[in-house]
Amino acid sequence: MPSAAADDPRAAGPASAGGVRDPGAGGAAGGGPAPLERLFDNVAVGDDARPGAADFDGAGASLSARDLAAAGWTPGRVLTVDGARLTWPRRAPGEPDNARAGGQWVRVTGRGDALAFLVAGTAGHLTGGTGTVRYTDGSTAPCALTAPDWRTGPLATKAVALPHLLTPAGRLAGKPRLYVVTVPLAAGRTVAAVRLPVAPDLHVFAVAVRSPAPGWSGSWAASTGGYPAVGPWTDRTLRLVVHTSAGGPRVRLRFDNTFAAAPVRIGAATVAVRASGAAPRATPMALSFGGAAGVEIPAGTQAVSDPLRFSVPAGSDLLVSFHLPGPVTAAPVHRLAQQRSYLSGPGDHTADVSPAAYGTTLTSWPLLTGVDVGGGPGSVVALGDSITDGDRSTPGANRRWPDVLAARLLGQSAVPRYGVLDHGVSGNRVLTDRYPGDGVAADQAGVSALHRLERDVFAQTAVRTLVVFEGVNDLMDGTSAARLTEGLRTLADRAHRRGLRVLGATILPCGGHTRCPAAVDAERIAVNAWIRAGGAFDAVLDFDAVVRDPAHPERILAAYDSGDHLHPGDAGLAALGGSVDLRLL
Numbered sequence: 001m002p003s004a005a006a007d008d009p010r011a012a013g014p015a016s017a018g019g020v021r022d023p024g025a026g027g028a029a030g031g032g033p034a035p036l037e038r039l040f041d042n043v044a045v046g047d048d049a050r051p052g053a054a055d056f057d058g059a060g061a062s063l064s065a066r067d068l069a070a071a072g073w074t075p076g077r078v079l080t081v082d083g084a085r086l087t088w089p090r091r092a093p094g095e096p097d098n099a100r101a102g103g104q105w106v107r108v109t110g111r112g113d114a115l116a117f118l119v120a121g122t123a124g125h126l127t128g129g130t131g132t133v134r135y136t137d138g139s140t141a142p143c144a145l146t147a148p149d150w151r152t153g154p155l156a157t158k159a160v161a162l163p164h165l166l167t168p169a170g171r172l173a174g175k176p177r178l179y180v181v182t183v184p185l186a187a188g189r190t191v192a193a194v195r196l197p198v199a200p201d202l203h204v205f206a207v208a209v210r211s212p213a214p215g216w217s218g219s220w221a222a223s224t225g226g227y228p229a230v231g232p233w234t235d236r237t238l239r240l241v242v243h244t245s246a247g248g249p250r251v252r253l254r255f256d257n258t259f260a261a262a263p264v265r266i267g268a269a270t271v272a273v274r275a276s277g278a279a280p281r282a283t284p285m286a287l288s289f290g291g292a293a294g295v296e297i298p299a300g301t302q303a304v305s306d307p308l309r310f311s312v313p314a315g316s317d318l319l320v321s322f323h324l325p326g327p328v329t330a331a332p333v334h335r336l337a338q339q340r341s342y343l344s345g346p347g348d349h350t351a352d353v354s355p356a357a358y359g360t361t362l363t364s365w366p367l368l369t370g371v372d373v374g375g376g377p378g379s380v381v382a383l384g385d386s387i388t389d390g391d392r393s394t395p396g397a398n399r400r401w402p403d404v405l406a407a408r409l410l411g412q413s414a415v416p417r418y419g420v421l422d423h424g425v426s427g428n429r430v431l432t433d434r435y436p437g438d439g440v441a442a443d444q445a446g447v448s449a450l451h452r453l454e455r456d457v458f459a460q461t462a463v464r465t466l467v468v469f470e471g472v473n474d475l476m477d478g479t480s481a482a483r484l485t486e487g488l489r490t491l492a493d494r495a496h497r498r499g500l501r502v503l504g505a506t507i508l509p510c511g512g513h514t515r516c517p518a519a520v521d522a523e524r525i526a527v528n529a530w531i532r533a534g535g536a537f538d539a540v541l542d543f544d545a546v547v548r549d550p551a552h553p554e555r556i557l558a559a560y561d562s563g564d565h566l567h568p569g570d571a572g573l574a575a576l577g578g579s580v581d582l583r584l585l
Helices: 065-070 401-410 453-458 472-476 481-497 518-531 543-547 570-579
Strands: 078-081 082-085 099-100 105-112 114-121 129-133 140-147 162-167 172-174 177-184 190-196 198-210 216-221 229-233 234-245 250-254 264-266 270-276 295-297 303-305 308-312 317-324 329-330 341-343 360-362 367-373 379-384 417-422 463-469 502-503 537-543 552-556
Touching: 078 114, 078 303, 082 114, 082 177, 082 198, 099 129, 099 417, 105 198, 114 129, 114 140, 129 198, 129 308, 140 177, 140 198, 216 379, 216 518, 229 234, 234 367, 250 270, 250 295, 264 317, 270 308, 295 303, 317 367, 379 401, 379 453, 453 463, 453 481, 463 481, 472 481, 472 518, 481 502, 481 518, 543 570
Parallel strands: 216 417, 379 417, 379 463, 463 502, 502 537
Antiparallel strands: 078 082, 099 198, 105 190, 114 177, 114 198, 129 140, 129 190, 162 172, 216 367, 229 329, 234 317, 234 341, 250 303, 250 308, 250 367, 264 295, 270 317, 341 360
């Protein structure tokens, strides 16, 4: 257990026995906190021509500089992952590029919702410990930091995975992986420094404060459900149709290269209010990225456009157009858009007013994951499965239950008019991954809700409240009520630690569906009893009670049933969205 003196970043001391830095030694002159780069004491990235020059794990294995470059992770590059801007070490292969956590004090400043660490472990299992965050007002708080192993950790939560291990014998097939892990910060305080835990098998490549994006609210969002083969698209323009919730006088867009192994380049991008089909009301307005017309998005990272003065109407359709010089053979995709979008013939058609170039329709949302608007009170995230995703609702009509909730918020003034972000993924489960989290695959039902919590909830713009409405797919796949409720409690606990209000929704009846026999319904009833009993959530949305047939409570009321006995139709989704007590938000 570190002494009280070890918690003071101003204390100086020598390295302790065994090569682990004394917690009081900051590494800077005078013993104060040092920039992370000055604490680098391990070489993780090797030169493919001289593979023995690096030893990340103590057994001679390392990361391939060639593979990192192919992923777009080049020295000194700023990588945005889960809303945090982290800089990949500006070091040549064979030079120290990461710090083994040994109680060092690291200089890091800023105010935000979380500290983000680019990390990996080399212990063969989850490794880490508890360090300390020091704020500029002199207060401190524990900083629990752990990292999955670079060879065995979950692919579902990794930032990037590479195709090879570099060893003294040469390149071997493998999946070395790196992670971004965030630690919540106290609201309103400015960070001065962080002391890393004493955990020599925990390697830290970068650290930064994640900005909370003041002055923005999320208006539209979609989760990445997988990484399927597409096109291939070369010199094509995608014109995606998305429906806003909150409006505002400025806009910025987010594109994610989730699950990817290679960069993707956007040559140009525009935004416009839709008139009809692929036709805008006026000439689309050009977006920029760091002042440039286009952007390359490295594997596993995201790009956010520069703020654009553009009036976004609330509750309206936007056209987001972006040119892909290509070739793009696979892309991160939200499969079930329930909205028709468009693909052009060859050329950059982002500024076209005429829809003539857009001769092919799309029913998914590739790459685009968010639309933010200036101002507003923040956002509500609906985390769910196909029912939240709007499966079996009328395509193009925006009748998902989160759309209904958003329209209700816009039409009242009793509570803030939050943006509503629909993070439903058709086929998604709470506990287990459908898509494994890496590689090109046909399954686009996403990684588990637990694994997508950081990306789809905590990293969302100005999120205030989380609605959790998920679990029927777990039950139909044989998960017990006990295991599912444990997973739901974990979701709620993690969200509460991030300062979010969390509402839990009961699971709808599914009697009559082929995968929902009486045994599954019994487990569903047990889960709903646990949700209603309280304790895990701040409030309960009893969606089961809203749509069930009073005469046959194991079934959806016929007037609300889409016909498959699992998904509500438009009327049922309207009943769900209309039942939410807005004061609970």
